[in-house]
Amino acid sequence: MNSKVCLILCTSLLLLAGCSKSSIDARKTGAPRANSATSKNVVTQLTDKDVFGNEATLAVSEEDIQDALAGEPFSVPLHSQVILVQSGSKAPETQMQQEMSKYYQIATFAGIPDRPKSASCNKPGAESGSENMNYMQALRYIAAKGRQKAIIVYWDTLQSGKYDPVTKTTVWSDYRNDSLADATTLRYLVRVAVTDVATGEWAVWSPVNYEYSLLPALNGQTPATEQQLAQLKQKTYAAVAKDIANRFK
Template sequence: MKKNKKIALVQLVSLFILLVALSGCGVRSISDSGYRAEHGGNARASNPFYNGELSELAVLGIDPGVAASQEEINRSLAGRQKLVLPKGASLMLVQSGALMPDEEMLRDLEQYYAVAAFSGVPTGREGGNYATALRLAAAKGGCDTIMVYWGALETAQKSKGTKALSWLPLVGGMIPDEAQEMRIRLKVAFIDVKTGQWEAFSPRPFQGTAVSARYSREVADQGQVAGLKASAYADAVDTMVKKYAK
């Protein structure tokens, strides 16, 4: 009996440690990247237009409910062509979850391509026809390729030694007492408007640390978000041009 109680106690302590570790972590979309006052990302969406993310399956025209034959797979492999995005080409840009793509991504892409921005806000009605509807919209806009990208910001907070001083109502609120680790990860998909053929890649993640006091949390957080987005977008475009531009 004592042994069972000891095991149960160890399990309970382990669970408590896990919950404490997770309480300082959070994940938010790059399309809803405003400050979260609550650790763990449980605060309400900071972007009033944010309504979730676009489904990769819908964007790429994949219907998991439809069986594919081996012949279809073979034909797709045999007819596959290398994706090329020559400089100056017309590109329809979609940021999943956002009414408009972030300005930094637009600015970086416009150095090499003619970019048309398109909404990435899901309506809840995306289905098997969404991919072809997206391609039709791009075709009517004179775009040869669609670029859709998703992104996540992952954060974790660590208390500093000065946290004990934060009981001071004024001074404590101005003493840096928390370090926030943040990482941004992107995923990019290109869709050929004419054929529907697609290709995807994941740029390298970027990470940074920001130290803040109680009254400077939001400023530090948003500065961190802006800096990581700028670095990740610039690197994604640079990688894209080196890989696909001719």
């Protein structure tokens, strides 16, 4: 008899442990799991779905396209309050913040999204809806509370290019802090998405990028210095900020 009671108690404890509930505040302050599948060294970039929702995968009719064309374009007047986000970073780079501050009053937000959590024992729809809310929808809510006009998200990629004498073109690849052969150029690609907080309307584009030619060293190898990278970023960010201001003023 005692063995049966013990077995029932052990089973009950296991079920409770696997299906325990906690308040939202408790989850906010809870310690992260040690066996996370995502490495801390892996940079998580914002995806199009994070920023644009499901619009890229919806079935779109010709009427939907015409309705979108008939809509009024939104504006972001100079000196408006905006949220600035750099994809994959806890905060936008200082150079970009400085350039954007010339045109807007900026607040920053992390560009690392929380991915949907694995299924739990909670009832369907009880809490998962709030936890797995779309990144941009949640950010619009935060911006609305802060009376910000728009949310500006940008993705940036530094690339190195090597001239191919056979095809007579420059072959580009992502730069990874390696030494660069002579006759190599650098470019900084930036993609921008601006979302209107009030309506959810958005615009996305890639401004013209700058290319930076590196002078070859005597030994044929030219390591890209921090100064060269900083100059390239400075030029690019200045052009991007000015482009945003001109487009939406």
